[in-house]
Structures are given as C-alpha cells and as structure tokens.
Amino acid sequence: xxxxxxxxxxxxxxxxxxxxxxxxxxxxxxxxxxxxxxxxxxxxxxxxxxxxxxxxxxxxxxxxxxxxxxxxxxxxxxxxxxxxxxxxxxxxxxxxxxxxxxxxxxxxxxxxxxxxxxxxxxxxxxxxxxxxxxxxxxxxxxxxxxxxxxxxxx
Ligand code: MN
Numbered sequence: 001x002x003x004x005x006x007x008x009x010x011x012x013x014x015x016x017x018x019x020x021x022x023x024x025x026x027x028x029x030x031x032x033x034x035x036x037x038x039x040x041x042x043x044x045x046x047x048x049x050x051x052x053x054x055x056x057x058x059x060x061x062x063x064x065x066x067x068x069x070x071x072x073x074x075x076x077x078x079x080x081x082x083x084x085x086x087x088x089x090x091x092x093x094x095x096x097x098x099x100x101x102x103x104x105x106x107x108x109x110x111x112x113x114x115x116x117x118x119x120x121x122x123x124x125x126x127x128x129x130x131x132x133x134x135x136x137x138x139x140x141x142x143x144x145x146x147x148x149x150x151x152x153x154x
Contacts, residue, residue: 002119005046006030007037007063008081009055013104017050017081017111024112034058038066041073048118053082053093061096068097075125077118081106 004026006017014030021028031040034055041049049067053060060080067073080098082089093101099121100114 001025001027002047003027003029003044004048004050004115005037005040005044007034007040007049007051007055007060008032009034009052013052013081016106020108020112021115024115026115034060034063037063038070038073041067041076046076047122048115049076049078050115051078051080051098053080053089054084061092064093064096064098077122079114079118 004021006014006021006028008014008017008030009032011032014032018028018030029040029044029046031037034051035057037051037058051060051063055063058066060082064078064080067076067078077100078098079100079102080093081102081104082093083104085103090101100118102111102114
C-alpha cells in the first residue's frame with residue numbers, strides 16, 4: 001500500500017483516480033487547488049505524486065519543478081497526466097522532473113501499470129540504499145566469490 005497524492009482540478013478525474021488507486025489497495029489523497037499542492041506534499045508525505053499538467057494558478061510543470069527543487073521532496077516519484085500531448089510535451093514534462101507521463105483520457109490499465117512501475121522502482125531504490133548502508137557496515141573482507149553454480153541447461 002502506498003500513499004499517493006493526486007493534484008487535479010477536475011472532480012470526475014479525481015474520483016476516477018482515487019477509486020482506481022483505492023481498488024489497488026493504495027491510500028489516495030487529492031488536492032484540487034494546485035496552490036496548496038506543495039504544502040500537501042509536505043504534510044501527506046506521499047510515496048508518489050500524480051499531477052495534472054493543465055491546472056489553474058500553478059501549472060503541473062511548475063509544481064514538478066518546485067518539488068524537484070526542494071531537497072526534502074526531490075526524491076518523490078512524479079507521474080504527470082495531461083489532456084493534450086502536443087509535440088514536445090513529453091520532453092518538457094520529463095525535463096521538469098516527472099518520471100512518467102500518461103495522457104488523458106487515461107487507459108485504466110496503463111494508469112495502474114505506470115503507478116505500479118513507479119512504486120516498484122522507488123522501493124527498489126530504497127532497498128538499494130539500505131543495502132549500501134548494510135554493506136558499508138561490513139568488514140573489510142572483500143568476500144569470497146561463490147564457486148560457480150551448475151549451469152542451467154535451458
Ligand atoms: Mn486540469
């Protein structure tokens with residue numbers, strides 16, 4: 001289960017995203033006004049942020065840049081959702097710092113898959129970090145290579 005913050009100004013989309021995420025066992029939280037989004041990220045401490053790009057006040061691109069610009073929040077994966085995919089949009093969204101991009105109307109399968117991939121990648125990074133810490137605590141013994149196992153004939 002992951003905490004997922006949704007920044008979206010459209011009520012129907014909020015309902016759709018929240019229902020979808022809850023159905024996958026996640027804990028969604030939605031912000032309608034993007035001016036409150038950064039505070040919501042700080043307070044809710046989500047494992048993933050899903051943001052619309054076309055938002056009044058603070059655009060999704062600005063929000064992504066603000067999250068990436070904040071040391072404490074910069075590590076949170078971001079998935080962008082956008083209604084228009086003009087040429088260069090995906091590049092701009094990725095350049096701003098989002099890891100993934102899904103276009104509206106969303107495919108439910110693709111949406112869920114992208115969420116799962118981002119969360120998996122994130123927990124992989126956290127495991128790797130823990131692994132490094134653990135390795136760093138180890139002795140100076142470089143370790144002995146395992147003797148080669150049997151080759152799988154297939
Ligand atoms: Mn919108």
